[in-house]
Amino acid sequence: MEFKKPRGTRDFLFEDLEERKYVENTIRKTVENYGFKEIKTPIFEDLELFTTRSGEGIKEELYHFQDKGKRDLALRPEMTASVARLYNNNLQREAKPLKMYYFGSCFRYERPQAGRYRQFWQFGIEVIGGTPIYNEAEIIAMANEVLQKLNIQNYEVAIGHLGIIKGVLNHLDVDAQKQTEIIASIDKEDYEHLKEIMEDLKIDMKNQQIINDIINVNGTRKDLDKIKPELEEIPEAYEAVLELDSILEIIEAYNFTDYTVKLSIARGLDYYTGLVFEVYVPDLGAEKQITGGGTYNLMGLFDSEEVESTGFAFGFDRIMEAYHKQNIQIPEDNTKRVLIVPIKPDFKKEAIQIAQQLRGADIITDIDLKGKKLKKNLSYANTHNINNVVMLGDKEITDNTATLKNMKTGNQVTIPQDELIELILKDDDTQ
Amino acid sequence: MEFKKPRGTRDFLFEDLEERKYVENTIRKTVENYGFKEIKTPIFEDLELFTTRSGEGIKEELYHFQDKGKRDLALRPEMTASVARLYNNNLQREAKPLKMYYFGSCFRYERPQAGRYRQFWQFGIEVIGGTPIYNEAEIIAMANEVLQKLNIQNYEVAIGHLGIIKGVLNHLDVDAQKQTEIIASIDKEDYEHLKEIMEDLKIDMKNQQIINDIINVNGTRKDLDKIKPELEEIPEAYEAVLELDSILEIIEAYNFTDYTVKLSIARGLDYYTGLVFEVYVPDLGAEKQITGGGTYNLMGLFDSEEVESTGFAFGFDRIMEAYHKQNIQIPEDNTKRVLIVPIKPDFKKEAIQIAQQLRGADIITDIDLKGKKLKKNLSYANTHNINNVVMLGDKEITDNTATLKNMKTGNQVTIPQDELIELILKDDDTQ
Structure with missing residues (x-):
């Protein structure tokens, strides 16, 4: 018999694995210095945990199977849902903020392609409770510090806030389903479709202009000033701009100023409620996003007390891809x-x-x-x-x-x- | 919705996880000092890899499922088969001996019970190629050093050699299937059934006595001398005794003398060919075996060149169980x-x-x-x-x-x- 490893999976050996462990340990050390503590959850969970969070459609992308008790289980496609489940099972009474990190493999059932694997690794963090603006500023400064320590070159940290656009849409009485459609079209940068939806909804030219002005902000913190005047009469949106401004001010107190304010970041997922951010390494081409995250309210899934959470995950394999593309060397091994x-x-x-x-x-x-x-x-x-x-x-x-x-x-x-x-x-x- | 973790799985948090990481790192450091290098293989493999090794019956104990290309995959129940697959795919040309270690989770589809989990961890090592007797002596000395460093109390290292009993059975022309049956009954300590099989095979009283004398050896290296005279005329068995004696002599050169020679160890698996050993912690009751291993020839599965391999795996969860049963404290955390x-x-x-x-x-x-x-x-x-x-x-x-x-x-x-x-x-x- 000749056996091969399954398609889309990898073996890791010796020098390759040493490089991965160096990256893992560098991230670990940095987030631990910020007070994050490790947790580990099972490789599989109830299938329903993931369909409840992301809809039945996600089954197409999951490895799922039944156990002997006919329960439907799935290999985890990401770990945020598991962290939320763990929080609800065991951690509700812990003093807040609760700062946790995880590192482990996740699974995705898709056609293998360059830089995308069926078993892949995520290194993520979550802060549950506390005051979002401080958590948000701290984790963005921390993500930046991780990338500095890893010596990743030419990366871009883009920061947005979904509260601004959602504030305008709420003000215009756009229903939840249409809001999702609008945010999806912004996420895909499909501005023609965005225009169509706005026309269908009979949003007037003035408000279409406001929406366009918001998603066109792609620059420095100063660019927020351009949209402030037109948002003054939309309190929810205006407050979100001020909140983003405060977050950026705190981020700068961490001596991190080299970010981009980009209000078209939508992250494609319904559950983000406020700040969102992404990190790109353009050298990686189509798979350039190596980190993404933001603030969300996941606990609603569980009918339990609402707690705001902020988190992000590094696509660990993309970081390794950046190491190879940018030819980054790990420190010389002085082991005898x-x-x-x-x-x-x-x-x-x-x-x-x-x-x-x-x-x-x-x-x-x-x-x-x-x-x-x-x-x-x-x-x-x-x-x-x-x-x-x-x-x-x-x-x-x-x-x-x-x-x-x-x-x-x-x-x-x-x-x-x-x-x-x-x-x-x-x-x-x-x- | 209320979600629980799947039955038989666990979440690991904070102090618990710190303790597990201390144990993991202690084992890692020790085996690395012996020149072992880490490898990582996928969480799932082709189902056939495991059925080819262990028979169709193992499907009952596996989590298996089909991927989109209708391939049958299974969550790995252990890692030796994966290491053998990896060796055949990528490592045949590496200089021997090839000393590798792995740490990762494995999966078993059985009724959860005390100390047995559906997702569990194994820390294992394999040496491929080289000279078996030196590899065998070294890894037993190393397993002992790991347990010393971990501060496990009252453990017993039992060493046997399947070549002795197999040598006698070959000499008596017992076919492969009957040999498997005999070894299985020895493994289960079902001596009545052993007697029945021997009677069925018309093995004479003298040879029944020899077999019983072999499996009754349970003491020191000196006890091997008791069976040497009666084996002198069965060259294959006699050579196996001399080989075991040499291995024990080398083990003693590592300053490890506190082992038991136990010739009834059979390890329940067909593929072991020579030395076998097990480590017990009696405090753990029915699940007292925390390590087991030996020398085998797995490459035959792959129609590739035969290479002898020696390996063992620590049941990581059983070590943690011993930590709790024996109330072993990890060094105080001096982190500021x-x-x-x-x-x-x-x-x-x-x-x-x-x-x-x-x-x-x-x-x-x-x-x-x-x-x-x-x-x-x-x-x-x-x-x-x-x-x-x-x-x-x-x-x-x-x-x-x-x-x-x-x-x-x-x-x-x-x-x-x-x-x-x-x-x-x-x-x-x-x-």
């Missing part, structure tokens, strides 16, 4: 790796004992107990990035010494066995 | 956590800037920008294990100072803002 080679079979016991001492000092150590030729051992060391080979010959065993060969420089020295650890650890390839 | 409280709304900007400095020094920092009462903030700090509160009042802002309150001792000091990091980092609760 050693191969111990007993020249005669009789020296195995000594070789094992030296290996155990080195491992005890957190030096990564292999031993050749098979008795391979020295040349083969040196070649093994080369292919496995082992930077030191310790050789034990007759003379070394008699004298309690060892010969240490630096694979990079080719230099070798014979030293007492009890000085090995010190010399290996201080080895900076200059010996 | 700070809450910054600006006493007036005007001080937000200063609060944010101090927070950013502390985070830059890897101090976990929260800020209250909402302007909660000090009492509420101190209570938030208490419930979130925050050990320092930094207060910024009128006087502090004027003087560029900050007041640092140690939540454990209740002491507070007012110091220049630029001395905060140093004082927080050196804080050993004795100030």
